Amino acid sequence: MTSPLPVRDGVGATRLHVPLSGRWPTIGAYMAERFFHLDPERLLGRFDRGEIVARDGSALSRHTPLGAHEFVWYYREPPVERDIPFEIEVLHQDRDLVVADKPHFLPTTPGGKYLQNSALVRLRNRLGIPELTPIHRLDRATAGLLMFSVRPQTRGAYQLLFERRQVEKVYEAVSALPEGWDPAAPALARRAFPVVFRNHIEKLRGHVCVRTDPEREPNSETLIELIGSDERVLHTLLRPHSGRMHQLRVHLAALGAGILHDGFYPELLPEAPDDFTRPLQLLARELHFTDPLSGAARAFRTRRTLAYAPSGA
Template identity: 65%
Template sequence: MPVRDGVGATRLKVPRTGPWPTIADYVVERFGHVDPDGLRARFDRGEIVTIDGSPVRVDTPLGAAEFVWYYRELGVEKVIPFDVEIVHQDADLVVVDKPHFLPTTPGGGYVQNSALVRLRIALENPNLTPIHRLDRVTAGLVMFSVRPETRGAYQSMFADRTVEKVYEAVSALPVTGLPELPRVVRSRLSSEKGRLRVAEEVEGEPNAETAIELIRTGESRGTDAGLPVVHTLLRPRTGRMHQLRAHLAGLGLGILNDRFYPVLEDESPDDFDRPLQLLARELRFTDPLTGAPRAFRTARALQEAPR
């Protein structure tokens, strides 16, 4: 199915057998707890289809298709009032400077308010695809593939860990004093589906590594002006989700305005005056198509960083 309004169709795997007489019965049981009649109506309208575009009807039996496709219905979204900025654009690659609070891809109630959808619409390119991702609450550089023919070459750089990534973070200065820096933190991070805190440090062979350096200490100068803070530079050598946040929290340097680490806070609305003080500052790599060195740096700065 083609991209529509910057959003690709969602693919759903359907069981071949089970207690559901029809595909619609399965889908309604899984997703229809809010509006089962509205979901069945989408089948009646032919909005849920098979791989060849044929509509799946309400009475289509279970087992008639392994996958179905549909477009997410766009509800009313909270607008993220910050723009994504293009740092670089060529025939194969787009590099952008993502603001805090804007997700890289649709998810969690944000579709139109995602970097991917905004860019697909602005650049009139439905093939635009992220090569890697940043957390919604993290700002900084993200790379997108322009066309499918060269996408794999750029994606392989991240799989092979040949991209040098540099981050900055600002943390409150611990009352016990500054931990010894620089240092390399190696630990095993575990994650479980459905758990809010994605990364938990557990016993076992390390699977996450971060080099941490001190930039400076001083007083914050943003919303929390005057707070004693630590400004660090981070070089992740692996790419586990929430790795930087978990590693700094483990040193007693939980990042300012982090609602997950070291303490999981109750869910609350975004506070745009207090963004997570984590920034993807630099990306460096050898271009897999030309062999030329490439380097990009964000124009953003962390508001609580000391002078």
Template identity: 75%
Template sequence: MAMLSPLPPRDGVGATRLHVPLHGEWPTISAYMVERFHHLESGELLARFDRGEIIARDGSAVPLDAPLGAQEFVWYYREPPVETDIPFDIDVLHEDRDLVVIDKPHFLPSTPGGKYLQSSALVRLRRLLGNDELTPIHRLDRATAGLLMFSARPSTRGAYQLLLQNRRVEKVYEAVSARPADLPAFPLVHRNHIVKERGHVCVRVDAAREPNSETLIELLSTDEQVVHTLLRPHTGKMHQLRVHLAALGMGILHDGFYPDLLPEAPDDFERPLQLLARELRFIDPLSGAEREFRTRRTLAFAP
């Protein structure tokens, strides 16, 4: 069971939980946090203790002189970063008491993280619908557009999460790639072993190991410059579709990760990653009804 936060969401953003070691060289919890967050100004961090903004599991404020070991977890609200506005709106395609489905635009992260808090699909949707219990059932990369599902209340969340865990949701994507010199014969199934290593933003392929990822790739259309494909992933490894197309010599247009990791650069809203979560199908675990959702978005560079 997930550990409940003693702090409610604020402006649609949940409080951050920090694990504090029970033993170590730090005399107090505040001393540990000063070292843990060495990139922050220590005076302001300590002032947050004085203001009662560092909270224990029971909802009480953690004193500045609380010794290490007094609390294993503390909660606090992140100071909001200066965010770059993502000038695209989410579209709510479906809403009932248990499930919400949206059409996420390119560039918008699914959940808060890093330099994005208010500019995330979760926070925007919580504020739009006035429901702080909304939680994503799955994720889309920030660069990917299309269908994203949210649980609307905790009591039925697990039933929908099990659908994903048991691979009972059919997902269909579209992509537009640079056309290779030799176009493969479609349809085709691509498999390989994808490894995600700590500290690396890209995954890698281990050719010596048995495949752990599989995608059915079908041709929709092509011209002299690009290939428009339909992708049906059987597994859901990180960056799987981007990796599989790159391995076939068909890297997705405007992908800064595959086949080559490019230097970080500001978002170019005129050149979104040409990957779209197009369809979702499943049997609803609560009603038994067939559910089918389809994006209203299109890929701008499709032939």
């Protein structure tokens, strides 16, 4: 559904579904109850200023009755954001694709307390492309390669590559040296390298961590190869064959090699402000695919490195 409002400062308007019937006399009353954490008069003032619009772009008033419109659009009021002091780098740009190198801590898209401090908004503003859209995502904590679509006309062709698992993704990770590590016979949980690990991962609504279920058929798989180690850490190459939420973090933690500075796995730690000196040691290193438009083989590699990797890796 096309928004009647243009992208503003790199951020698209928010669409809200409004019930066509209910106990609320007006759309404003419904929104005041839905967004109960906001001052109701401040919210209704946005109607007075013409900031909440219908599908045709016409402004609603605070007296617009419930049932008059099923969807409304508005711009989110920007939060007070903590600046993320790392730049996103553009590695490739053509008429259809932008490939960027995302730093740790920067979310892929706006959400929660991050709007301007997101990869999408920064790139829209820098490149002047309001239609720019991510084709896939990385966790905020993960650094590395991100692909964006430039034109709506060709976006679906690239999205299908990810849906059909036709993009080869390669990651690096640095973990604390597992207990009992023997460099002469390297193994994880008694499995010699390369290790193929599978399990069933499920995302539960309202939970920040995923759950694993050993009784269910595996729905995630990762090939784990050894890059190197020293007396402190283990450096691995990860080739996911599926794309479950937090998959790489969960798999390494299950093998006794949880990624350095992971506040979720193997143990959920109390929420704390970002410590920019301790980024999660996970990096989206490479993307390989056959271009669906030209048929050419394409390959991209990050310019970033993991700060805690063994020297010389």
